[in-house]
Amino acid sequence: MTTLTAVPDRAVPPPEQPAGGLTPKAAQTRAQILEAALGLFRESGYDGTTMRGVARAADVSLGNAYYYFASKEHLVQGFYDQIQVAHAEAAASALASETGFPERLRAVLETWVDVAAPYHEFAGAFFKNAAEPRSPLSPFSTESTAAREASIALYRRVVEGSDLKVAPALRAQLPELLWLLQMGVVLFWVHDDSPAQRRTRDLVANAVPLVDRLARLTRLPVARGLADDVVALVRKVRG
Amino acid sequence: MTTLTAVPDRAVPPPEQPAGGLTPKAAQTRAQILEAALGLFRESGYDGTTMRGVARAADVSLGNAYYYFASKEHLVQGFYDQIQVAHAEAAASALASETGFPERLRAVLETWVDVAAPYHEFAGAFFKNAAEPRSPLSPFSTESTAAREASIALYRRVVEGSDLKVAPALRAQLPELLWLLQMGVVLFWVHDDSPAQRRTRDLVANAVPLVDRLARLTRLPVARGLADDVVALVRKVRG
DNA sequence: GTCTATAGTGGGATAGAC
DNA sequence: GTCTATCCCACTATAGAC
Numbered sequence: 001m002t003t004l005t006a007v008p009d010r011a012v013p014p015p016e017q018p019a020g021g022l023t024p025k026a027a028q029t030r031a032q033i034l035e036a037a038l039g040l041f042r043e044s045g046y047d048g049t050t051m052r053g054v055a056r057a058a059d060v061s062l063g064n065a066y067y068y069f070a071s072k073e074h075l076v077q078g079f080y081d082q083i084q085v086a087h088a089e090a091a092a093s094a095l096a097s098e099t100g101f102p103e104r105l106r107a108v109l110e111t112w113v114d115v116a117a118p119y120h121e122f123a124g125a126f127f128k129n130a131a132e133p134r135s136p137l138s139p140f141s142t143e144s145t146a147a148r149e150a151s152i153a154l155y156r157r158v159v160e161g162s163d164l165k166v167a168p169a170l171r172a173q174l175p176e177l178l179w180l181l182q183m184g185v186v187l188f189w190v191h192d193d194s195p196a197q198r199r200t201r202d203l204v205a206n207a208v209p210l211v212d213r214l215a216r217l218t219r220l221p222v223a224r225g226l227a228d229d230v231v232a233l234v235r236k237v238r239g
Numbered sequence: 240m241t242t243l244t245a246v247p248d249r250a251v252p253p254p255e256q257p258a259g260g261l262t263p264k265a266a267q268t269r270a271q272i273l274e275a276a277l278g279l280f281r282e283s284g285y286d287g288t289t290m291r292g293v294a295r296a297a298d299v300s301l302g303n304a305y306y307y308f309a310s311k312e313h314l315v316q317g318f319y320d321q322i323q324v325a326h327a328e329a330a331a332s333a334l335a336s337e338t339g340f341p342e343r344l345r346a347v348l349e350t351w352v353d354v355a356a357p358y359h360e361f362a363g364a365f366f367k368n369a370a371e372p373r374s375p376l377s378p379f380s381t382e383s384t385a386a387r388e389a390s391i392a393l394y395r396r397v398v399e400g401s402d403l404k405v406a407p408a409l410r411a412q413l414p415e416l417l418w419l420l421q422m423g424v425v426l427f428w429v430h431d432d433s434p435a436q437r438r439t440r441d442l443v444a445n446a447v448p449l450v451d452r453l454a455r456l457t458r459l460p461v462a463r464g465l466a467d468d469v470v471a472l473v474r475k476v477r478g
Numbered sequence: 479g480t481c482t483a484t485a486g487t488g489g490g491a492t493a494g495a496c
Numbered sequence: 497g498t499c500t501a502t503c504c505c506a507c508t509a510t511a512g513a514c
Contacts, residue, residue: 023497025497026497029497029498050488050489050490051489051490051491052488052489052490060498060499061498061499061500062490062491062499062500063491063492063493063497063498063499063500063501064497064498064499066490066491066492067497067498068497070491071490071491072489072490072491124371124372124373125371127370127371127372128367128368128370128371128374129367130370131366131367131370131371132363132364132366132367132370133363133366133429133430134363135367138430140430188476190372191372191377191379199476202475202476203472203476206472206475206476207472209468210465210468210469210472213465213468214465217461217462217465220461222456222459222461222462223456223461223462226449226452226453226456229448229449229452230449233442233445233446233449236441236445237427237438237441237442237445262479262480264479264480265479265480268480268481289504289505289506290505290506290507291505291506299481299482300481300482300483301482301483301507302481302482302483302484302508302509303480303481303482305506305507305508306480306481310506310507311506311507
């Protein structure tokens with residue numbers, strides 16, 4: 001779940017029509033299956049939904065469902081897409097009107113909580129699958145690269161459109177670090193049983209000013225060396 | 240699993256009636272099943288191990304395996320307990336000879352990597368289960384409280400036995416924060432495909448001095464207020 | 479309370495015919 | 497591309513032995 005910025009489905013075997021396009025018929029069938037799956041996920045959750053049920057609801061055979069979606073997990077990517085689009089849209093309008101770094105950061109994090117809220121109940125099951133390292137759904141997987149980059153780009157906009165003054169070396173790395181912060185928020189969120197995810201919202205409200213102050217602190221000589229080393233560590237450890 | 244075996248010897252042992260514990264026979268069978276499971280996990284991974292296989296390797300019936308472990312996942316809980324005990328033991332000897340904070344911290348984190356190494360290949364499957372919020376296997380769950388407390392206690396020893404000078408408010412919270420650091424290391428570790436988890440060891444080696452410097456920095460007035468606020472945030476957000 | 483044997487059920491995933 | 501038939505395995509149920 002984490003990013004919930006997901007990746008366009010590539011579970012589809014590219015049959016005849018090249019250029020990544022599907023036959024109209026194939027696209028239709030595929031959409032049918034996905035729609036049925038998302039409906040059942042909403043109704044019965046992830047575990048409560050069976051591939052047989054999806055196939056039946058989509059009016060196709062079980063084998064056909066597997067022809068388009070290699071596994072039950074792959075169906076979840078459609079769910080990711082929906083949230084990712086909604087988050088990007090909601091965040092965009094907030095970013096258009098704010099210039100302060102903490103306000104922008106808080107807006108983006110809070111809109112994620114807003115957008116994801118309706119799915120909180122089922123998020124646990126999704127999160128479980130996304131957390132598996134070898135899963136294509138993992139936010140760290142190569143399959144998720146595009147989605148991850150898109151999400152990081154959102155935080156790049158947060159930084160670049162803001163008045164933040166920060167150690168130069170850190171500035172380039174900051175979007176990625178903020179994305180990691182979102183990962184942490186998501187982790188907290190899936191464990192948050194408070195009504196309307198109140199505690200996650202509190203976390204965001206209280207953590208953002210701290211991040212802001214910490215970032216600005218890196219301009220002081222006493223902290224700058226440390227900030228540089230953090231950047232170096234992240235860079236080294238990333239790949 | 241580790242603590243419930245305290246059945247005092249008696250001249251005439253009563254056939255059963257374990258006071259919250261297991262009869263010796265039961266403990267023996269249970270251990271047998273767990274050992275067989277861990278062996279198969281190592282050999283064939285989590286998904287490659289079947290409950291039938293576990294039962295066969297342990298020389299018990301399938302039903303008996305389920306008598307002791309309600310599900311395949313519950314076998315993983317046994318793994319957690321075992322690794323936690325092994326980690327505590329391995330770390331203890333390192334802690335006995337080191338007094339510097341970064342050396343102690345690094346030793347504890349590295350012994351974890353050492354102890355967990357044999358299971359790295361299939362740790363992903365474990366991690367997947369642990370990531371599910373409502374799972375009793377989650378490190379944040381109430382069922383995991385004992386193991387979590389034991390782990391935090393280890394980091395309390397790291398701090399208390401060391402020469403670390405840190406903002407007083409932070410000192411009390413530090414063990415818990417270091418435990419969170421370990422969670423982060425574990426997250427990195429499960430995604431680490433380098434031989435012998437080289438990159439995780441690099442991460443530890445490079446991150447520990449940073450943590451050390453950051454902790455000491457909190458004594459400076461300029462950072463102290465921020466440290467206090469971090470402590471306040473953690474405290475608020477935890478419960 | 480501990481254990482066996484056996485016979486299910488349900489659901490994820492696959493093979494191969496058409 | 498779509499189907500039917502099938503496999504495999506986690507898990508359950510049951511009935512009974514000690």
